Each structure stands twice: as C-alpha cells, then as structure tokens.
Amino acid sequence: MPRQLPLGDAPLTGKQPVWDLPVRLVHWTLAGLVVFSWWSVHNHHTDWHIWSGIAILTLLLFRLMWGFVGSSTARWTGFIRGPRTVVDYLRGRWTGIGHTPLGALSVIALFLAVAVQVGLGLISEDEDGLYYGPLASLVSPATSDWARDLHETWFETAIVGLVALHVAAIIFYRLRGKSLTLPMVTGKAALDRRAAPMRRGKWWVALICLALAFAIARWVVAGAPPFGA
C-alpha cells in the first residue's frame, strides 16, 4: 500500500454519514452545558449550575450506553484501539471512518475528565453550606469541601486543558484543509473509499438508552441508595 499522509488526502468519496444524530446532539449539548455551568456558578446561579451538572450526568450516561448499542462510529469498541494503531495512523497507514485512533484518545480523555468533574460536583457543597450536590449528604462536610476545591481545580486544569487541545486540533485540521466541525453539525463527511460505511443505530434503542439515563439521573437527584443518607 502506498504511504499516505494521515490528514485528509486518502481517496475520498462523496459525502457519507459519519456521526448519527444522538452523537451530534450529545456533543453540542455537552459543549453548551459546560459553558453554561462555568457561567452560572460565577454569576450567583449555583442552583442552575447544579441542574446543569445533572443534565451533563444524564448526557454521559446516555453516551456511555450508546457506546455499546449505538451506530458503529459511536461504539467504544469501534474507536478504542491500542498504541500500535495510533502509530499506524500517524504514519498514514490507517483507513477507517469515525474517530481517528489519535482523536479517540482525546474523546476518551474528555469523557473521563467530565465524568470525574460530575462525580466531584455530586458530593460538593458551597463554602456557606447553602448549596449542595445531591450526594453531598453521603459524605462529611470536610469531604464535601475537599471535593469542591478539587472540582474547581479540575475544571481549571483538566477540563480547560482538554477543551483547549480539542479546539487546537480542530484548528490544526482546518488549516490542513479538513473541517471537523461541519461533519459534527451535518453528520456527513467525505470519507475514505476503502472504509466500511457507518452502520446506523436504531432510533428506539436510543430512546431506551435515554429513558435509562433519565431514570439513573433521577435516582441520583433523589440522593441515591435508598433515597438519601
């Protein structure tokens, strides 16, 4: 096989589906809620901040499940690969659609970072003891205070850092002539002809995942185990 540059000069075909609607909705809603969470907590809307976090929890739960039963490009097994594949990709020897082996690392890091952030938020309470995450009663005030401090530090370092990397990668690819943003809006992209097309997940499976995600989030809001400590 001829050696190729990894960035968009593989033989392309016409526009084909690459991201399904659930993936796109989760992506943009998550982006919006992260910004809203940051804004609300710095503008005396801690209650909105907490609900925003619970909405993010719901999104993560949905996305986790959709990663097992969704479209081929949404599945964890479809894009979690070993270091060898990442090296192959960097050498231009990777053909496929969906997350590239390198991009997949970024997706997983972002997902985990946001999950940690939500977990810390759930057990946090504010300095005055006036606002608290739904699971704060399960831990001591000292632990809640510790979680709140770490929640803030984690945002300023891990979340901001990964978001910056994410945006930098988008700009990098854009400068090399490949738009990543447009496919995340339209769901379609010009794809490598040699790659298998996306297998689409079923809409009713997505609805079941969403219902389950809401149910679990509702249980957490109630204070978890047997509804509160």
Place this chain on the structure above:
Amino acid sequence: MRIQVVAAVAVVSLSATGVALAALPKGKALAIMHERHEGMEKIGDTNKLLSREFRSGTPFAPAVKSGAATLAGLAKRSSGWFPAGTGPEMGKTGAKPEIWQNQRDFAAKLVAFQRAAAAFNAAAASGDMGAAKARYADLGGTCKACHDSYRSEMHH
C-alpha cells in the same frame, strides 16, 4: 423591625461618617475583619451540619438545638462585623464594597438574617423539628439574599 433597621443603619453609617470623624485604626479594623471571617466560617460549618440533619429526614433534635443556638449567637454578634473601613480596601475579605454603598439595604438584610436566626432558634428549642425545618429554610433564604449582593468569592 423598622427600629432595628434604623438602628442598624445608624451603626453602619455612623462608622461610615466615622471616616470623616476618626478613621478606624488599622489594627482595630483587621481585628474586626478577622473576627468576621472566623464568625462567618463558623456559621457556614454549623449550617453544613444542620443541613445534613434536616436532609437525613430524621433530624437529631439535640444537634439541631445546639446548632440553632450557635447560629443565633453569631447572628447577634454580626451587628458589629461591618463598620466602614473593613472592606477590601483594608485587606483580604469576601465583603463587597457595595455593603457600604447601600447601607440601608445591607442593614435591612442583616436584620432579616438576625430575626430569622432567632426564630429558628426558638423553633428548635421548642423541640418541634417540623417547625424548626421551616424556620431553617427561611434562614437559608436570608443568607442567600445577602450573599447574592454583598459577598464575593474569596480564596484562602
């Protein structure tokens, strides 16, 4: 209520005009700010324990009574915590300068807090945990009302 607000305004603004009369000595100002910080922290810590009691569904009455008494005592002392000259211009504090720009409003909110703390303490002392929970919610409202306008984030 009205008399209390007038009195509280008098205390806060007297110290404001005190800038012209005789500025608060720096040592005194810092001592008050320290007492205020410790007091607010104690209010917060007490509040965290109380909120856990009420959220448990079965509040432990002696813990609620003791917490309510602590809050009522600190609330009373808070009258002396905000003389002019103890804002961010003097040192590190979560107190916003707006406190001394809107003295009447601030004093009214401080009095509302003190009255709510006293009412919660009375309800807790009576042993009626249902009533105590309702008064506790009112009290939390007065904390938020004031902090929304007059408390800044403070890192330490």
